Amino acid sequence: MATIRVVLRKKKNKDGSYPLALRITKDRKTSFIHLGHNLKEEEWNEAEQAVRSAHPNSKRLNNFILKKKAEASDKSIEAETQNDDVSVKAIRRKVKSVTGATFFPQAQLFLDRLKSGGNFNVYAAEKCRLEIFKEYVGGHDIAFSDITVGLLERFKRHLKSVRQVTDRTVMNYLITIRAIFNQAIKEEVLDKKHYPFGGEEKINIKLPESTKIGISLEDVIKLETVSLVNPRHDHARNLWLTSYYCAGMRISDVLRLRWSDFQNERLHYTMGKNNKVGSLKLPRKVVQILEKYEPLKTSQDDLVFPDLKGLDLKNTFLVKKKISYSVNRCNKMLQEYITPIAKIQGKLTTHVARHTFATLAGDKVPLQMLQKLYRHSDVRTTMGYQSAFIYKDADEALEAVIGS
Numbered sequence: 001m002a003t004i005r006v007v008l009r010k011k012k013n014k015d016g017s018y019p020l021a022l023r024i025t026k027d028r029k030t031s032f033i034h035l036g037h038n039l040k041e042e043e044w045n046e047a048e049q050a051v052r053s054a055h056p057n058s059k060r061l062n063n064f065i066l067k068k069k070a071e072a073s074d075k076s077i078e079a080e081t082q083n084d085d086v087s088v089k090a091i092r093r094k095v096k097s098v099t100g101a102t103f104f105p106q107a108q109l110f111l112d113r114l115k116s117g118g119n120f121n122v123y124a125a126e127k128c129r130l131e132i133f134k135e136y137v138g139g140h141d142i143a144f145s146d147i148t149v150g151l152l153e154r155f156k157r158h159l160k161s162v163r164q165v166t167d168r169t170v171m172n173y174l175i176t177i178r179a180i181f182n183q184a185i186k187e188e189v190l191d192k193k194h195y196p197f198g199g200e201e202k203i204n205i206k207l208p209e210s211t212k213i214g215i216s217l218e219d220v221i222k223l224e225t226v227s228l229v230n231p232r233h234d235h236a237r238n239l240w241l242t243s244y245y246c247a248g249m250r251i252s253d254v255l256r257l258r259w260s261d262f263q264n265e266r267l268h269y270t271m272g273k274n275n276k277v278g279s280l281k282l283p284r285k286v287v288q289i290l291e292k293y294e295p296l297k298t299s300q301d302d303l304v305f306p307d308l309k310g311l312d313l314k315n316t317f318l319v320k321k322k323i324s325y326s327v328n329r330c331n332k333m334l335q336e337y338i339t340p341i342a343k344i345q346g347k348l349t350t351h352v353a354r355h356t357f358a359t360l361a362g363d364k365v366p367l368q369m370l371q372k373l374y375r376h377s378d379v380r381t382t383m384g385y386q387s388a389f390i391y392k393d394a395d396e397a398l399e400a401v402i403g404s
Contacts, residue, residue, distance in 0.1 A: 002026040002076045006035075006049045006065050013038055020044075020065075022072050026087075035068060036102050036143040037061065102141045104134060106184045118316025121324055129176045132163070144184060145194045147177070152196060152203050167208045174205050214356030215346035220244065224285075226342035233341075236333035238289045239305065240353045245283045248354035251330070252323050258302040262290070 003025045008018040009032060017038035024031045043055045050065065051058040107130050114123040134140075136155055152174065159165050159173060178197050184190035197203050215223075224241065228234045242257075243249050246267060253269060261269045267280045293304055301309050307326040311319055327350055334348040346352070 004069060004072050004076060006069055007046070008039060008041065008044050009034070016040060018044075022068065024072070024076065029087075033072075034102055034105075034141070035065070036141055036146070037064075038140075102143050103147060103180065104130075104141045106144075106187070106189070107180050110180050110183055115317060118320060120317050120320035123317075124321075124324065125172075126176050129173050133173065133177065144181065144190050147181075147194075147196060149196045149202055152177070171205055171207050174203060178205065212355045212358070213346065214352055214359035215344060215348065217360060219342075219344045219346050219348075220356065220360075222342045222344055223338070223348075226338070228338065228341070230337070233333050233337055234292075235305075236330045237338060238292065239330055240334060240348070240350060242286060242289055243350060243353035244357055245286045245289075246280060248357035250354065251327055251350040252320075255305055255307050255323055255326060257304045259297060259304055260302055261304075 005023045005025075007021055007023045009021045010018065012018060015038075017040050020035045020037045020039055022033040022035065024033070039051065039055070043052055044050075045052050049069075051061045055061065111123060111127055111130070114126060133155065136158060137151075155173070156170050159170050160167075174197075181190065181195055181197065185192055185195065195202075197205065223237060228237060239251065239254055243251055243254050246254070257269065261267055262282060265282050267282050267286070268277075270277050290304065293306075296306055296309075303309050308319060308322055311322055313319055331349045334350070338344070339348045
């Protein structure tokens with residue numbers, strides 16, 4: 001039979017307090033569940049398993065402890081009734097689902113899994129969002145049961161009014177929090193009744209439509225022809241133009257290009273996002289860019305562009321981290337230096353190269369061909385993406401009513 005006690009764990013926090021926890025013991029094996037509160041040693045009566053009356057919130061905390069201990073005992077008995085040989089870990093999972101598992105240990109597990117999966121870009125963004133959420137809730141751990149609809153609504157208002165983020169960014173924060181709730185439920189450490197998302201009177205996540213705008217053909221020509229003395233500026237331009245000339249190839253794929261990808265005047269490469277394989281006739285303008293990098297070609301390194309040279313390309317996390325750094329540096333060159341030099345009117349970033357191709361393709365290229373160029377698995381994805389760049393029908397309809 002398992003025994004359950006409320007204890008202070010002997011792992012001191014920076015402020016000298018100790019975590020309050022349920023201790024589950026069975027067959028001489030022990031497991032702990034933190035209750036989301038911290039106390040000083042002098043505030044805790046170990047024999048009574050209670051907070052001393054000198055603590056300002058002793059009554060509220062003792063009621064909380066009695067409730068959690070009773071819930072834990074009920075779940076422990078339920079687990080052992082179903083299986084005499086149930087392990088202490090299994091009891092812990094059963095108990096934790098009702099005692100209010102805490103959020104940030106699950107958040108750390110979520111981040112660790114992203115990191116081990118090599119997802120640097122997602123890891124970096126999610127880590128930043130979670131740090132801001134932790135700061136908002138007071139800089140300490142919080143029980144899932146305390147992350148209510150009301151708290152999330154207040155967090156949304158904080159993000160918009162204090163941090164001045166967009167509606168899309170607010171939704172990204174909520175998506176991160178929801179992902180950790182889903183993980184905790186899947187891990188069987190959280191009861192679904194604490195889930196604050198979906199349905200009436202709960203948090204609904206709806207992504208606002210984003211605006212996708214490319215630069216004009218005139219601006220593309222300016223970029224092609226402007227004289228750039230600084231080699232770093234010229235390199236940033238070469239990356240942008242390679243992306244544009246190759247049907248809006250993602251910049252991450254541009255940076256990974258190898259000399260061996262170019263054969264018989266064609267480009268053969270596998271898209272990093274979905275592993276789709278494809279081939280393109282090599283535009284003459286791309287050949288002219290490649291010629292600039294021929295002197296850097298070595299027998300030891302097959303990469304065309306220098307940004308990833310010297311890295312262990314099997315280390316996906318490190319490669320994506322370096323790509324992120326290179327893209328940020330390239331975007332800075334494009335926006336702060338090249339845009340004013342070339343007198344380009346539109347916004348210039350590496351991703352805008354993809355949008356520019358889509359804008360200029362417009363309704364000139366059949367959807368099936370665009371699907372092939374973009375490497376989309378489903379033509380409906382192409383239709384949804386390309387709809388942001390097709391204006392002809394709407395323009396003609398407007399002109400028919402009000403004139404040119």
